[in-house]
Amino acid sequence: MAENASALQLLLTGDPALLAIVRLSLAVSLSAVACAALLGIPLGALLALTRFPGRGAVIVTVNAMMGLPPVMVGLALYLALSRSGPLGSWGLLFTPLAMVAAQTVLVLPIIAALTRQTIEDLWLEYRDELAAMNVGVMGRIGTLVWDARFSLVTAVLAGFGRAAAEVGAVIIVGGNIDGFTRVMTTAIALETSKGSLPLAVGLGVILLAIIIIINTVAWTVRRAGERMSG
Amino acid sequence: MEAVITFSEVSVVIGSVTLLDRLNLTLGPGQPTVVIGPNGSGKTTLLRAAMGLVTPDRGSISGVAKHRAIMFQHPVMLRRSVAANLDYALKAAGVSRAGRQARLGELLALVGLADLAGRPARRLSGGERQRLALARALARDPDVLFLDEPTASLDPAATKAFEDLIRTIAARQIKVVMATHDLGEARRLAGDVVLLHRGRLVEAGAAPQFFEAPRTDDARRFLAGELLL
């Protein structure tokens, strides 16, 4: 990004470097949330509907992992993906895919834990009805996830907020490479370290605006959906 | 006549509470059987046990009825349209895609909801919900249909409409077993009556005889409107 320019100026003039950073931030965090939702929602639902020894311990663990420090996830993934690590041959370190993987790990527990709670509450309401209709476990999961879809949007948004806001994991596995793995949060960290505090603040405002826009869209879709299907 | 469902020495205990106490009862085919009794007498538990949703702690339940369906006192509407709720029940009952199309229209017409097919089920009125729940139960093509106080929260007009539906269903050779605490409704619909009190069978028999000449003191007092304690 050009020196001595405000973040807003850069945004308004369509500065390609800034747009690339914004685009990569969205691509990485949305991919991570999509992966985490595809895994976490079925996982959370399964945890809500099944009973097995040690289930309580699993639930506590998943809930606790919501507070997983990003820098720890970044470090663990760094060691795994490093050329000297077990997955080094994949050549993923310092790539956007590694960042997606790190954020997926961070977001998965949030989506799984919130899904479990939502589905378990809905299950109490639906249990008799579904049992009377002889619906099997897989059918129950599908029905409950579908009927809880508007509540699950909130779980997914919580996950997105976590992914878009974290810096600890992506800066370690992505390396903050200019034009390749630099995202909003790592750019903010970099501009802060360069003493370009106004630019750093401006980038933060843009990041916040993006998060607000995405939440607004999700909330509007949710409202419209609720009106249409009750 | 072959018994549709037979209870033999059935007890259901949850914690320290005995919900059904050594119940012996035979439900035959024909006109609706109406289960009456004060709150907590075991009406709901009897229906749920017969449906297979509650496993007896003692005794056994047998019968020839292959397809059973139940409508709960507070049916839960899935968060989707009226038609989708019914389609879901048909799918769960194993009806093929082609078969569902025809059955859907037929059942909606039967319960008088054809015009509301696209409406979100959770936005129906109380009476409409009960009728949709009835259609969902009928989607299982039951031999026996258990109804748990289906008109308890309905106004007289909606109650009348629902009772008419019950008569239509009974005329289709579907055995209706209905719990109610409304004696008037019991008189209007019952072929047979079962009176429960504190999980025990007080008296069971044909409706005219039960209402005209009850054999037990408890039944006489219940019909007279006294409180059974």
Added chain:
Amino acid sequence: MTSITRRLFVAVLALLMPGLADAQDNTIVVASTTSTEDSGLFRHILPLFRAKTGIEVKVVAQGTGQALDTARRGDADVVFVHAKSAEEAFLAQGFGVKRYPVMYNDFVLVGPKKDPAGVAGTKDIVAALKALHDKQISFVSRGDRSGTHLAELALWKAAGIDPAANTGAWYKSIGQGMGAALNTAVALDAYVLSDRGTWLAFGNKSDLDIAVQGDKRLFNQYGVMLVNPQKHPHVKAAAGQQFIDWLVSPEGQRAIADYRINGSQLFYPNAQDPSA
């Protein structure tokens, strides 16, 4: 739900693809220091190198110690740092092929304009550090095993002072990069040793200014090495060596000399100096 998420996923992957395609062959990863990245040098010279060779250089900016570790693990093709003794150890362990001196800049002692240590305008860095110690005046240390940190420790040693004995008092070791150290010094009204490039490019100077500069002991030599392909076979040796050859070529040296901030030259090429 599933069809929506599926479509979203595909759309997002499509967005990512251009970035992923870049990851393929004609790129190298250079582990370097925050001073070269934060000062803007790479932004100046890398486009020139790319225009000539078509090779894309991806810079991971870390402290010198961390950058050497990254290279040791095989996660970089080239390492471009400034701590000669650490670089020589890296070579001795067999992780590097050959060290090429590239350029130098110098360190400056930065401090509050009101100069509580009374060292402003002097040239003797060792005497200045002694004054800080004697008057117990706050000093911010990188404390991150970076080249700057190692240089700082060597200067304390020359002054006969063990800063570790004063940690937590006037000596503040923060374990972060150059920019963070400067920001901390601004906040604490403290002195800090910085490389000149980062200081010139730094945007939050506030009440700080250069106090001590020009001492020969403040020279800061940069070297570049190819990571040994015999240790890490996936290292892109040809492209990496091409980058090194360009850096030490007259063209690369000129590009380095041409980089200026507000008219001040930041780095002085000296690839021809065998002792550097």
